[in-house]
Amino acid sequence: MNDLTTVERMPRAELERLQLARLRALVARAAERVPLYRDRLRTAGVRADDLRSLADLRRLPFTVKADFRDAYPYGLLAVPLDEVVRIHASSGTTGKPTVVAYTRGDIETWTHAMARTLRAGAVGPGDVVQNAYGYGLFTGGLGFHYGAERVGAAVVPISGGFTERQLAALQDLGATVLCCTPSYALHLAEAVEDAGLEPKDLRLRVGFFGAEPWTEGMRDAIESRLDLMALNIYGLSEVIGPGVSVECPERRGMHVAEDLFLPEIVDPQTLEPLPAGATGELVLTTLTKEALPVLRYRTRDLTSIDPEACPCGRTLVRIGRITGRTDDMLIVRGVNVYPSQIEHALLQISDVAPQYVLVLRRDSALDTLEIRVEGQAAVAAAGADAMRALAARVRRRVHEVIGITAEVTVVPPRTLERSIGKARRVEDLRG
Ligand code: DLL
Numbered sequence: 001m002n003d004l005t006t007v008e009r010m011p012r013a014e015l016e017r018l019q020l021a022r023l024r025a026l027v028a029r030a031a032e033r034v035p036l037y038r039d040r041l042r043t044a045g046v047r048a049d050d051l052r053s054l055a056d057l058r059r060l061p062f063t064v065k066a067d068f069r070d071a072y073p074y075g076l077l078a079v080p081l082d083e084v085v086r087i088h089a090s091s092g093t094t095g096k097p098t099v100v101a102y103t104r105g106d107i108e109t110w111t112h113a114m115a116r117t118l119r120a121g122a123v124g125p126g127d128v129v130q131n132a133y134g135y136g137l138f139t140g141g142l143g144f145h146y147g148a149e150r151v152g153a154a155v156v157p158i159s160g161g162f163t164e165r166q167l168a169a170l171q172d173l174g175a176t177v178l179c180c181t182p183s184y185a186l187h188l189a190e191a192v193e194d195a196g197l198e199p200k201d202l203r204l205r206v207g208f209f210g211a212e213p214w215t216e217g218m219r220d221a222i223e224s225r226l227d228l229m230a231l232n233i234y235g236l237s238e239v240i241g242p243g244v245s246v247e248c249p250e251r252r253g254m255h256v257a258e259d260l261f262l263p264e265i266v267d268p269q270t271l272e273p274l275p276a277g278a279t280g281e282l283v284l285t286t287l288t289k290e291a292l293p294v295l296r297y298r299t300r301d302l303t304s305i306d307p308e309a310c311p312c313g314r315t316l317v318r319i320g321r322i323t324g325r326t327d328d329m330l331i332v333r334g335v336n337v338y339p340s341q342i343e344h345a346l347l348q349i350s351d352v353a354p355q356y357v358l359v360l361r362r363d364s365a366l367d368t369l370e371i372r373v374e375g376q377a378a379v380a381a382a383g384a385d386a387m388r389a390l391a392a393r394v395r396r397r398v399h400e401v402i403g404i405t406a407e408v409t410v411v412p413p414r415t416l417e418r419s420i421g422k423a424r425r426v427e428d429l430r431g
Contacts, residue, residue, distance in 0.1 A: 003119050007259045008314045015315065016054055019262055022287035023057065024048045030293050033078040036067060037295060057264065057285065058273055062296045065098065068238060073099040079291050089137040090237040097137070100237050103290040107146065113243035113257050114147020120248045120255070121206040121231050123177050125152035128203075130175035132184060133211070134160040134421050139241025140211055144179045147243070153177065160184065161420040163191045170202050178207040182214040182222060182230070183423035186354060189225035190414065199227030208233045210242060212422040213322050213340050217347025221354045232321060238297055239284050245319055253306050253318030260287055263319060264296070265305050268326045279304045281326055282319065300326045302338075330360060330426070332369045335404045339425050342371065345401040351379045351390050355416045362430040370407040371398065372416065380412045387412075 007015070028048035030037035040061035041047070050056065068076065077084070085104050089097040102110065123129065129148040133140030141159055148155040158169055160180065166188055169175065178185065185207060192202070204226055210233035222230045234254050235242035244261050245254035256263045261284050265274045268281040282299045286292075302325065306318045324338030331337075339358060346352055353374040361368050373394060379386050391408040398406050 003122070004313055005116060008116065008255075008316060010259075010315055012315055015258060018259060019287060020051065020054055022259075023054070023262065023285065024051050026285070026287060026293050027051060027060065027295070029078060030295060034076055034293070036071065036076060037061070037293075040295075054262075057262065057296070060285075060295050062271065062283070062298050063238075063294050064298050065238070065300075068098040068100075069096055072096045074101070076294075077101055077291055078293050079103055084291055086142075088139045088142075088237060088241065090139070091137075098237055100139075100241075101291040105290045106240075106292075109260060109288055110143060110240050110243055111146040111150050113240065113260055114143055115150035116257065117208065117233060117243050117246040118144075118147050118151050118153070118177075120246050121177065121208065121229070122249075123148065123151055123153050123206065127151075127153040127176045127205075128174055129153045129155045129177040129179060130166070130169055130173070131155055131157055132160055132166060132178065132180035132188075133242075138421070139235070139237050140179075140421075143235070143241040143243060144208070148177075148179075163187065163420075167191050167195055167197075170204070171197070174203045176203050176205045178204055178226070178228065180207075180209065181211050181419070181422055182209040182218050183212060183419050184421065185209055185222045185226065185230070186218070187418040187420075189222065190418075192226070199225065202226070204228040206231065208242075208246070210234055213324065213343075215321070215340055215343045215347060217344060218354050221347070234301075234319070234322065236284075236299060236301075238292075238294060239286055239299075240289065244284065248310065248312040248314060250310055250312050252310065253320050255310070255312075255314050255316040255318050258316045261285070262287055263305060263317065265303070266298075268300075268302075276305050276307045279320075279323065282322075302326065328426070330358070330369070330428075332360070332367050332404050332406075335402070337402050337404060341402055342398065342406075343425075345398050346371070346373055346394065348401075349390075349394060349397055351376050352394060352410070353413055355418075356425065357416055358426045360426070360428045360430050367430065368407060369404060370409060372409045372411055374413050374416055375410045377413050379410070 084101045086102040091097045135141030231247045233246045235244040245256040264283040265280040274280040301322045303319045356373040359370040387410045391410045395408040
């Protein structure tokens with residue numbers, strides 16, 4: 001609690017005054033410097049001075065991913081290029097990547113946000129941070145790197161992949177903190193087991209896992225196999241990178257760095273704001289970004305806001321685990337289903353391993369969903385009948401929980417492809 005910065009435990013009324021002042025300044029700058037916002041704000045008939053309370057946020061125009069693409073590469077910048085000191089990009093599934101830029105001030109903001117993030121896990125001097133997020137155009141590597149240096153920890157900038165080298169570094173350099181995607185954390189846990197090591201042979205204490213959806217079942221698996229506390233961290237390139245929100249050790253949702261990023265939840269269809277507790281699309285407004293200010297960015301991520309006080313002392317609201325994206329919903333014979341729901345159902349069955357792929361096909365007019373999931377070693381050792389029986393159980397469970405009939409194939413342990421960054425769980429072959 002003593003480690004919290006003033007802003008993290010600021011009384012709500014004071015925080016909201018700060019947010020409103022920053023929002024006004026942001027709108028004034030965006031209107032002055034970014035043609036897209038100038039036009040949209042004019043069309044919406046809103047000026048900075050019209051913003052009397054945070055409720056006026058809803059009068060501002062939205063920004064969507066396509067705006068970044070249309071303005072590729074530098075059209076949304078609010079500063080000349082000579083004030084930019086860093087450029088990152090995130091590759092989408094189609095077309096041009098999204099390019100994001102930072103001034104020196106933005107790097108400072110980001111470093112500060114990431115330092116706060118790491119302090120949520122009590123990371124500081126004496127800690128060794130194995131940073132296995134990708135370095136490069138992806139924001140994960142450098143985002144964590146700067147934050148870890150700021151809190152005085154020793155960073156091992158190992159980046160993603162090269163699992164054997166990761167293992168050697170974990171052992172020899174004595175990492176106490178692990179940063180990577182949750183799927184890669186599991187992969188490392190397997191590598192640790194394969195090497196005949198046990199978690200007690202390592203010094204890991206806490207991990208910051210994010211950049212992709214995961215479930216409580218995955219958290220349990222990671223925590224027990226690596227013997228650390230697994231914290232969920234959320235962020236996205238368009239807004240800054242990692243550092244938008246992170247769990248505290250209470251692990252009841254991720255505190256949003258609300259002095260820097262203003263969150264809202266809207267109905268993805270009507271775009272009307274939803275009340276606290278309701279699940280909808282997360283929309284974020286950057287309050288202090290210089291190079292790339294963003295008004296009401298539609299993240300496509302589905303979650304809810306919990307404004308209840310947290311025992312950790314932070315007054316910042318929390319967002320729940322991301323349960324899906326508006327664009328990753330699968331429609332299987334008319335039933336809407338998110339991959340995370342399937343993961344949740346799968347991991348209720350102790351004989352399956354947290355490794356799966358969803359394959360969608362269209363046979364004649366009907367969609368079929370195949371779930372390929374790894375069985376635990378004991379089931380595989382028990383033979384083909386045991387594997388088939390497990391598949392039948394999984395199939396029943398998925399039907400009970402989600403209401404869809406899936407074809408289930410249980411495959412032997414360690415046979416599905418592992419990822420070093422974001423896992424690809426869905427193969428949609430429907431054309
Ligand atoms: O993934 C930034 C990041 C790096 C976050 C390291 C956390 C740790 P992008 O590549 O732009 O940025 O992808 C952003 O990833 O809109 C979500 O759909 C997803 N995502 C990020 N964190 C989580 C999370 C980085 N904790 C997109 N849970 C976002 C679920 C997440 N999904």
